[in-house]
Amino acid sequence: MEAAEIRKLAALEDKHWWYRERRTVLARSLDALVRSGEKPGRALDIGAAGGGNTRVLRDRGWDATALEYGEEGATVACGRNIPVIRADAVALPVADEAMDLVVAYDVLEHIEDDKSAAQEIARVLRPGGTALVAVPCDMELWSEHDTAVGHFRRYDRDGLLSLLASARLRIEEVRSWNVLLRPAAAWRRKRSTGSDLDDLSPLLNFGLSAVIAAERYLPVGRLPGVSVLVRARRPDPAGGRRADH
Template sequence: MDLAYYQDYYKLERTHWWFVIRGQLIQRLTKLYAAKTHPLRILNVGVATGRTTELLSTLGDVTSVEYEPSCCTFLREELSMQVTQGSVTELPYQDNSYDVVCAFDVIEHVEDHQTAVMELQRVCSPKGLVFVTVPAHMLLWSHHDVVNQHFRRYTRLELTSLFDQKAGEVVYSSYFNALLAGPVLLLRWLTRLIPKHWIRSKAGSDFTILADDNLLNKLFYKILAAEVKLMPRLSLPTGTSAFCLWQKEDVR
């Protein structure tokens, strides 16, 4: 992928309503469910253009891992961010190394997602937390998934079933972006009929559609922010994304 792609996504990760709200959800739930050790040892796998690492850095010491060599170059040269090039299916770390292990919209990019989740669990410390987010529902499959090189989308049950229930437990799972799931479904069906280059910019994903419309950005932000306030009191019945927080048992 070229520099223009990462520059496009750099802006989206920091200004687009969906990314901003996901970031707030990540911080909120990590604070609630992570061990109260200070500072937290955090592993962030699949950091993209670095926004999740920036957010997690407010909670502890973050080690960043990214698979794409060109993305690693962007992070190092453009952001001066330390990052290790590596794969979620073969993490270069010892067992039980991190208090929090994160993979935000990562495992859908991996054909062998079971091995990926096992690796996340392996490097998680006893009583530590694994936090994973994924796109939800194959019904929503579209060009957005193709351009982002997804293998699949998930139901909440499909996601939680990847986690070893003998080595720990799912402490919270839910969908999110429920209130906008209907409009997103309609948009994705409509965009199948419209030439892709008419409505998408360099990154080519749905995030680029109307990305510069400040009014809509603010409106959708407020709608989705209402959902975040419900977390973790409720587990939403549907949405465009799903997430799972799994806690490793204390084996010491």
């Protein structure tokens, strides 16, 4: 993603409906891990940009580090007192089996060699560790927005699951996100001439926030959406849980 888009994202992410709800999605996923018996440990937020999701991880008790390829995003994260590493997701400067959790929200589509990135996620996860992945879905929604923000592709479910399975990650959950607003997104994308990352009026931002928040309580995860969310795990032959640090 270009520096101008990173600056725009950093300025908007605390109030923009999409980024706010994405942080809620992450928080709910983390809470579900805790309910299943997982204790917060070491986490890596790949493609963190300004570190919005990294803050969620740290607020939930994870020892989280942001990883960002570009200088602009890393600078923003540092300015927010977030530990950050500048590196490429296809060559993570992290030891084997060092992480209990890896978050890759809206990053794989920016990487030409997404297979190597998926393999790196699996490599740095401990046996039994969890990967939380989100990607934009459906090439029918491809538009100038995707080009402007540096996407190489949009995914279908089978393609994403095959990618993660090729890295020997076991899929535990897959669902669509941004389902209710997909018709509006499709309409908007057909008319897109660049990035759709805009500062919206408070009323429109409130309305979109309310619609997407409704998905938390509706059984729409199997319907076509704008994004796909996956929870996957690196298999643990021993079947044990992480020891406390």
